[in-house]
Amino acid sequence: MVEYSEKVMDHFKNPRNVGVIEDPSGTGKVGSPVCGDIMELHIKVDGEGVITDARFRTFGCGAAIASSSILTELIKGKTVEEVAGLSNEAVVEALGGLPEVKVHCSVLAGEALRKAIDSYHEKRKHI
Numbered sequence: 523m524v525e526y527s528e529k530v531m532d533h534f535k536n537p538r539n540v541g542v543i544e545d546p547s548g549t550g551k552v553g554s555p556v557c558g559d560i561m562e563l564h565i566k567v568d569g570e571g572v573i574t575d576a577r578f579r580t581f582g583c584g585a586a587i588a589s590s591s592i593l594t595e596l597i598k599g600k601t602v603e604e605v606a607g608l609s610n611e612a613v614v615e616a617l618g619g620l621p622e623v624k625v626h627c628s629v630l631a632g633e634a635l636r637k638a639i640d641s642y643h644e645k646r647k648h649i
Contacts, residue, residue, distance in 0.1 A: 542577055560582060578590040578591070
């Protein structure tokens with residue numbers, strides 16, 4: 523049986539920032555064919571490059587939902603540049619740890635963030 527920290531269980535049972543953002547500044551969608559988890563992250567970025575809102579939709583296990591939820595809390599209020607290098611280890615640490623078999627969920631969260639940032643930069647090229 524997999525053991526989760528209290529923080530993981532809290533973010534799984536009471537996920538923060540669930541949903542979508544209408545007209546997002548960037549969107550990242552990733553999935554894992556191995557476990558079937560799918561994450562979609564939407565970010566809203568202001569004129570100063572600050573992430574003012576972040577929302578997610580995740581289909582997956584408790585660790586995937588918790589990783590998505592904590593990710594939104596970690597990036598809101600920070601600039602795109604500040605969070606661009608956010609590692610999956612930072613997600614794991616913020617959750618108080620993840621079982622080794624579930625660390626891939628934090629990797630998906632990082633990939634979703636990178637794709638959302640790439641999407642944001644691509645949209646800015648066309649403004």
